[in-house]
Amino acid sequence: xxxxxxxxxxxxxxxxxxxxxxxxxxxxxxxxxxxxxxxxxxxxxxxxxxxxxxxxxxxxxxxxxxxxxxxxxxxxxxxxxxxxxxxxxxxxxxxxxxxxxx
Numbered sequence: 001x002x003x004x005x006x007x008x009x010x011x012x013x014x015x016x017x018x019x020x021x022x023x024x025x026x027x028x029x030x031x032x033x034x035x036x037x038x039x040x041x042x043x044x045x046x047x048x049x050x051x052x053x054x055x056x057x058x059x060x061x062x063x064x065x066x067x068x069x070x071x072x073x074x075x076x077x078x079x080x081x082x083x084x085x086x087x088x089x090x091x092x093x094x095x096x097x098x099x100x101x102x
Contacts, residue, residue: 003029044090053090058083 003026006013016027018034048054060080079087 006032040094041091044087044094048087048090053086054079054083058086 003013006028011028013026013028015021016029016031019025019027019030021027045054058080059077061077
């Protein structure tokens with residue numbers, strides 16, 4: 001989904017339903033992409049967890065919240081460097097396999 005496609009349909013790409021409207025955020029684009037998350041992202045995450053490729057040790061607490069400038073360590077649980085590299089490797093492999101088969 002690209003901003004141009006949404007504009008050509010006469011829709012405003014900045015007015016979404018599920019994602020918060022902020023200056024410069026293409027909320028409607030994010031809403032439309034959300035439909036693909038279970039098929040692509042959630043399937044990868046569940047596969048990595050079920051095959052024990054990613055475990056609790058691959059996550060870290062905290063991190064810098066860029067939207068509110070909170071100090072590191074205050075919010076959230078994130079994939080650490082090793083887990084993030086593994087996830088991205090599997091994600092891009094999946095994208096390549098999808099494009100090869102189409």
